[in-house]
Amino acid sequence: METILAIIGLAVYGAASFFALLSLLKPGIRRERIELNLLAGGALIFLVVMVMRVLKAGCLPAFSRFDGLTWYALALSGTYLLMKPRRFARGISGLLLPFVTGVLLWGLPAHGVPAGVPPPNQGLLLIVHVIMGYAAYAVFSLASINAAAYLIQDYNLKNKQFGAVWEQLPSLETLDHVMSRLVGLAFLFLTVASIGGLMLAYQSGAGDKWLTDPKVAAVTAAWIFFAVLVHMRASSDRHGRGVAMLTVIGLVLVLFAFVGVPLLVESIHSFLQVRTGVVGP
């Protein structure tokens, strides 16, 4: 049942991506409405799947590739749906939805048994750590997608390409403002998640092992990167193409910390599943 629902959900996301790309190339209110409804429908289906997995596991499953990527995709979709009526313009979904669909597609083959949390680590702190971690990944990814839209719009304006994409994407300044706020929010979430992680490490008594963990190192690198970005924006008042390019590069760091590290090296975060791609905050 779970599998069937997940496949249906993925198909719905695929359809939403199709309409989002279509809207980007040929704008239309009706197409945009269909795309939004499909996205909301797809997110709802995956949410049901995750609730079923929570019930099956008896705890929050967040550490298998399927669970990790699904939470990440849901966080991205949710943030987008929340922000859509405010500042996001239609064009962004043309970049976001294919990305989210790709993420879900990658996670689907690994949908096996939900991976729970070992009893010593269960508790409110872990939940805060996990939720804040996913929120940080999602919000920063959204900021990066926004930055990519900025670079596309900048290219269009510089090269005088005044086609449908130029027409659909919002103004540079709008994209810059949204990007700035999302980066700030993501930094806050990641800071809370990191503090939670430190406290969990202290509680578990694992000591120095956590400090040398590749996942912790990658996330720390991402945190420093965010800190530099936030500083550039807040204190140095930096804007424009350069900052947008850094934000896109930041996505690579985030994705590496999120899925790259568990796939490439052994991490202390892989305490639940072995090998087949353990992801988590």
Next chain:
Amino acid sequence: MMVSVIGISFHTASVELREQASVRAGHIPATLQRILSEFPGAELVLLSTCNRTELYVAGVDVALHKDRLIEALLTRDANAHVAGLEQFFYVKHDLQAAEHLFAVAASLDALVVGETEILGQVKQALVLAEEAGTTGKVLHPLFQHAFKTAKRVHTETDICRGRVSISSLAVEFAEKIFEDLRSKTVMIVGAGEMAELALKSLMDRGTREVLVLNRSLERGENLASRCGGRALPFELLDDYLAKADIVISSTSAPHLVIQAESVRRASETRRGRPMLLIDIAVPRDIDPAASLIKNVYVYTIDDLERVASENLSKRQEAVEQAWHLVRQGTSELALQFESSGLRLLLRRVDEHGRQICEAALQRALAKEKLSSLPEPSREEIRVMAQKIVNKMLAEPREALKRAARNGEWEQYARVVNDLFGFKPEEEGAQKGEASGTTQENPDRKIL
């Protein structure tokens, strides 16, 4: 339907003549009242823009009173009359008038096809007519139908996509770079006419902070005072460049006025905040190398003209589709009109036949020879007489239905009215009766 339009437009008259015929918005209600006093009971809407002055009329035989209407339209306050324009007026009736209105509202009958301002002007014309109390059950729904059709044209075709004037394109570019034009500073370099037009478009979008730099400070001050800006000596150009979000340059200098190096320094001071530079001068004022600087966007008059021309071509491609929607809207209106009118006329024909039959029967049965007939026999005669009348009217009924289907409704309806001696006022009364639901369904009011 008895709707007509009588007007003068860019198709028939030059701008000088159109200016004379135009009526300012503030004077429209009084003009309508004056015409109404000459044609009591008429419905009137007056649309007056820089490209046309048109009077939409219902309830008046415009073919008969064309000259009087034109005279009334051209009469100004204190009975001053604008003479010599009569020959430039055109008249359209009924469905042609409706189609014309739909095309005007949809911006198909426009100097620049697809400019949406006209729809607002048509709406304003209806509002003014409502204020003057000169609209009613014919023109109000006709205009509502026009708005509906115009909306369809604007949303379902590319007729309004992309701007086509240089000044509006400057705004379009600015809106693709900046989030809110109200907080932006515009620098005008050279107080040329084109730059002033572009500035006006930007100010219409809320721009308030304006810096004017001109070789002649006096001329710069003139422009600055007109737009509520600040005039600066030309020598301060480089100092103030970093403050400007949008620069519009249109000097007649034979050399470059804004150097790339100055722009680079300004951009650095702005810490990556974008700058829009619009060069509408020939020869160019802005160093082309400035376009290579990060976060600086430079457009020349050639770029603007190219985009304007592309947008215009796109609009032209959509014209045929837009006309199809206008014709569809007119057909829908005609269909509603004809089906409702046909129903009314057939009912009147039937009623007329029934009355003749009943009167003849009354007279015959009152005579001595038939008065003793039993009731069943009387009923048989009544049924037979009604059948004869129905048989006689069957062919005319079919002919009317065929005429409605073939678009010849108007002529046939007139002939039938003449043949049976139906008076127009009776028809009007019946129509009013038939459209008793006019408040709920405005489209039916016209019918």
